[in-house]
Amino acid sequence: MSTGTLTIDLDAIAANWAALDARTAVETAAVVKANGYGLGAGRVAATLKGAGARSFFVAMAEEGAAVRAAVGPDADICIFSGHMQGDADLLREEGLIPMLNSLDQVTRHLETLPEHPFGVQLDTGMNRLGMEWADWAAVAEDVLAQNPVLLMSHLACADEPDHPMNAYQLDVFTQMTEGLGVPRSLAATGGLLLGPEYHFDLTRPGIGLYGGLPYAQARAAVRLDLPVVQLRDLVAGEVVGYGNAWQAQRPSRIATVAAGYADGLMRALSDRVTFWAEDRPCPAVGRVSMDLICVDVTDLAEDPDHLTLIGRHQRVDRLAEAAGTIGYEMLTSLGHRYARRYLGG
Template identity: 65%
Template structure:
């Protein structure tokens, strides 16, 4: 096989949701945007629905289409981008619920789908999506199924921004009858005062920080295509970025930046032969990486870059990025295996 195998542990995914669900006394939904953080929204959502999830969140209405086909009509599907121009028919057909982000979206929804459910997103300090304080009126929430906001610094528990946004959210939603939601994964871990009526974990379900107790969900094994001996003074890969100081055994492995192994991993990442670390040397190219396996007695038929030995966040650290980017960049050439 010339491409890697991405193993997705649905039992670990469900376990992560259950642990986060037990953190609060409220309903726990699930964020499955970006194709289930790169792991397949349909399979991920089906497993979560089987565990009891009844409310899902996606980024755009287009993402709701596959989800509804998989889950049927019962679960609620919220759309973070709200009611965009051109979304009306799809929202109606799917029964998806837009989270309206501006007075313009509120007006559009009232005019085009007056009897269709909706939620509201308000801005409490992130300045990204949401109705601003100066545009907000509590009357907007009449008949809303959810009023939500999003924390900017929840992955830093001691950041003052968390308390500031909590206060802003409390002030803007005081007296509302509609259910409220503020906490994603990081917000859940901040404690009960952030939980309100619904929490909506995302990255924590898939094994990423800031949920340090999360089980690994993704394992990525990459096949070894070829091995060779490189003499002292010889170079490996583009721009001769690695020059051997002594003889090395080099494995050429299927996987590159076209598969989500971003170029910033060049010379920084580690792969594993069982429990034995093997450094990536030279540059990551489009389809291939080169790995030093000199110290192995036997070169295996594959090396592991994500798994029990190395989390998405550890790999992300090697690239100077975050686990979210690693997961959502995983390419479509991998064979996917679900268990």
């Protein structure tokens, strides 16, 4: 095969959801935005529904329509971006639940879809999405009279358990929502791991489902194997790749594998990433280019036909650290040229 193979373990994703669900006494939803964190929202959502998830969150209405096709009519699909201009038909036809973020969205929704379910997102200090305290206070009575299905907010620093922002946002959210008789949600993966006081009525894990931090106990959900296109022998002093960025210090055998920054493997990984041939590490050498990466396989006993980049020796977060980014970006950047192979589900 001329392209890499991205293996997606749907059973691992389902097991991660079940393990997180077991940590709470409330409903556990699933975040499947960005095409299921790059792994295929339809396959992922259908698997999670089979595992017991009944509520799903996506970023925008168009994503919600794709998830609806996978999970059928008897699941709640919530839209983080709320009710955007032009969304009314899609929200109505697909039965999607917008999380209203502003006074404008409240007006738009109640005027165009007055009987349609909705939730409200509140800003508790992140200053990204949601209604601020003063705006919420001004319309809360009228909004509550329309029976919202959920009040939610989002934690800014949940992946740092000791960060004072967590307790601050918990206090603000509690003050904004206490005693209103509406189900509440504050915790994504990191918030869920902070403990029961953050759980409220619904948690909504995302990255933890896919094997990423901060859920360190998660099962790995992805493996990436890249085919070797060519092998060559270098004498000491020869160079590899653009800019002569790497020079052989000994006689070396170099494998060129089929992937590069067009496939989500950032140029920042140049000279900083390790491939694996079973249990043997093999350092990448030279610059990552658009479609190709060179790897030093001199110390292998046999020539490999493929090398593993993401797997049991190197999970997504370790690769992200090498690139100077986070697992979320690495996972969602994995390109469309890979052949996707699904296990389980």
